[in-house]
Amino acid sequence: MLADKLWIATACAIFYASSLTGVHALNNGVARLPVLGYNTWNAYQCNIDEDLMLTTAKLMKSLGLQDVGYNYVNIDDCYAEKNRSMSGDIIEDKVRFKSGMKKLNEQIHALGFKTGIYSDSGWFTCAGYPGSFQNELRDAKTFQDWGFDYLKYDNCAIPYDSIIRQGIVGKYQRMADAIAQLAAMTKKPPMIFSLCEWGWSQVWLWGATLGQSWRTTGDIAPKWDSLAAIINFNSFITQATDFYGRNDLDMLQLGNGGLTYEEAKSHFTAWALMKSPLLIGTNLSAITPDILGILKNKEILAINQDDVIGKSISPFRWGINPDWTSNSTHPAQFWSGPSKFGTVFMLLNTLDEPATMSFNLTESPWIRAGRQYSVRDLWTHTDNGTAIRNFTAHDVPPHGVVAPLLKDAGGEPDGLFPACSVWWQCTDKNGTRVGG
Known part of the structure; x- marks a missing residue:
C-alpha cells in the first residue's frame, strides 16, 4: 500500500511539473521540425578548416545521410581570429578559412545543404574566441552576410553583474531580439536560434519564447552513464517539446568509441523519439556500416520528423525501484x-x-x-x-x-477473461468487483 501511495504521489508530482512547461513556442517560420545535420565539435573540436567542412558535406551526400534528411552542416567553436577587425566585426581565421566563410557557404549550399555557425552570449566563446555580448546585431548580420542559416549560442564568459544587469533570460533575449530585428530589416528568414545554456536556469521553461531548441544538460560523453543521466533528466520535462521548440539533448555520440552497438541504438532511439535535434558528431570518414545503419533508420527518423504531432514520447513507468521512483543511472x-x-x-x-x-x-x-x-x-x-x-x-x-x-x-476478441485488463481496478455496474 505504501508503494502504491508513493507511486501515485510521484506520478502526480511529475504530471504537475511537466504541465508547467507547456509554454507557447516561438513560431517565426523556421525549424517547425527538429534539425537534422552535422556539428564539428565532438569529432574535431578546434581542428577544423574549410577543407574539412566541404569534405564533410560531400561525405554526408555520398553516404546517403542527406537522402534521409540530414541537411545541416554546422561549424562549432574556433573558426574565427582571436581579435575582431578594426571596425568591430568577427573575422574568419585567415589561414584555416582562407577562402572566406561566404564562399564556403556557397559551395555547401550548392550541394543542397544548409549551414550553421556558433557564437556565445558572453565576452568570449568557450574556447576563447570573440563572443557576441554587446555585438549581437552586428554579429547576427555578419553570420547572415556569410550565408549561415542556423546559430548555436553558448553560455561562457558571462559579464559582471554590474555590466550585464540581466538574468539568464535577458542574456539570451539580446541575441533573439537581434535575429528578429535583422529578419525585419532584410526581409530574409530568421536564423534558427539554438540556445546552448546547459539547463542550469530551467531553460525548458523559457527557451521556447526565444529560440527553436535549448540544451537541457551539460555536455554529452560517449559512455552509458552520460546517456542515462541525460535521459533521466529529460524524462521529467518532455512536455516542453513541440513544434517550433524542443529540448536539445546534445549531439549524437555514435561512433566516437565508448558505446556498444546496443547502447548506440538506445542513444539514437531516445534522442529521435524525444524529438531532440539530431546533430551527428562523428568523424564521417571513419564511420562504420553499423553506425551508419543506425543513423539512417528511416522509420525512427520519420517519428522525429512527424509533421502532424510534434510531441516527445514520455515515460509511463519510472525507474527500476519497487515504487517506480527514478535515479540518474536507471532512468525510465x-x-x-x-x-x-x-x-x-x-x-x-x-x-x-x-x-x-x-x-x-x-x-x-x-x-x-x-x-x-x-x-x-x-x-x-x-x-x-x-x-x-x-x-x-x-x-x-x-x-x-x-x-x-x-x-x-x-x-479485442470476445470472451476474454477477466473483463478488464487492469482487473484489480475493474467493477461491474452493480458494484461487484471483477476478479483476476
Missing part, C-alpha cells in the same frame, strides 16, 4: 507517445544484463482499452503480429532498446 524504462503513424513505444533496458520487459497496454495514455493493436518493430522493420492487453519483449540486451509502433487493429 517504459515510454510512449502519439504519432501520425500510431502509438510509438520505447522500452529501454537500463540494467547491465538482459531483461524481459512487459507492460499492460493501457499503462500508456495513448492506448484504448478493449482494442487490439498491430505491432511494427522499428528496428527489425518487421510486422510482429497483434498485441492484446499486454506486450512483452524478451531478452532485451543490456542497455538495449526495443521500439514497437502499435496501431489500432479493431476490437
Whole structure:
C-alpha cells in the first residue's frame, strides 16, 4: 500500500511539473521540425578548416545521410581570429578559412545543404574566441552576410553583474531580439536560434519564447552513464517539446568509441523519439556500416520528423525501484507517445544484463482499452503480429532498446477473461468487483 501511495504521489508530482512547461513556442517560420545535420565539435573540436567542412558535406551526400534528411552542416567553436577587425566585426581565421566563410557557404549550399555557425552570449566563446555580448546585431548580420542559416549560442564568459544587469533570460533575449530585428530589416528568414545554456536556469521553461531548441544538460560523453543521466533528466520535462521548440539533448555520440552497438541504438532511439535535434558528431570518414545503419533508420527518423504531432514520447513507468521512483543511472524504462503513424513505444533496458520487459497496454495514455493493436518493430522493420492487453519483449540486451509502433487493429476478441485488463481496478455496474 505504501508503494502504491508513493507511486501515485510521484506520478502526480511529475504530471504537475511537466504541465508547467507547456509554454507557447516561438513560431517565426523556421525549424517547425527538429534539425537534422552535422556539428564539428565532438569529432574535431578546434581542428577544423574549410577543407574539412566541404569534405564533410560531400561525405554526408555520398553516404546517403542527406537522402534521409540530414541537411545541416554546422561549424562549432574556433573558426574565427582571436581579435575582431578594426571596425568591430568577427573575422574568419585567415589561414584555416582562407577562402572566406561566404564562399564556403556557397559551395555547401550548392550541394543542397544548409549551414550553421556558433557564437556565445558572453565576452568570449568557450574556447576563447570573440563572443557576441554587446555585438549581437552586428554579429547576427555578419553570420547572415556569410550565408549561415542556423546559430548555436553558448553560455561562457558571462559579464559582471554590474555590466550585464540581466538574468539568464535577458542574456539570451539580446541575441533573439537581434535575429528578429535583422529578419525585419532584410526581409530574409530568421536564423534558427539554438540556445546552448546547459539547463542550469530551467531553460525548458523559457527557451521556447526565444529560440527553436535549448540544451537541457551539460555536455554529452560517449559512455552509458552520460546517456542515462541525460535521459533521466529529460524524462521529467518532455512536455516542453513541440513544434517550433524542443529540448536539445546534445549531439549524437555514435561512433566516437565508448558505446556498444546496443547502447548506440538506445542513444539514437531516445534522442529521435524525444524529438531532440539530431546533430551527428562523428568523424564521417571513419564511420562504420553499423553506425551508419543506425543513423539512417528511416522509420525512427520519420517519428522525429512527424509533421502532424510534434510531441516527445514520455515515460509511463519510472525507474527500476519497487515504487517506480527514478535515479540518474536507471532512468525510465517504459515510454510512449502519439504519432501520425500510431502509438510509438520505447522500452529501454537500463540494467547491465538482459531483461524481459512487459507492460499492460493501457499503462500508456495513448492506448484504448478493449482494442487490439498491430505491432511494427522499428528496428527489425518487421510486422510482429497483434498485441492484446499486454506486450512483452524478451531478452532485451543490456542497455538495449526495443521500439514497437502499435496501431489500432479493431476490437479485442470476445470472451476474454477477466473483463478488464487492469482487473484489480475493474467493477461491474452493480458494484461487484471483477476478479483476476
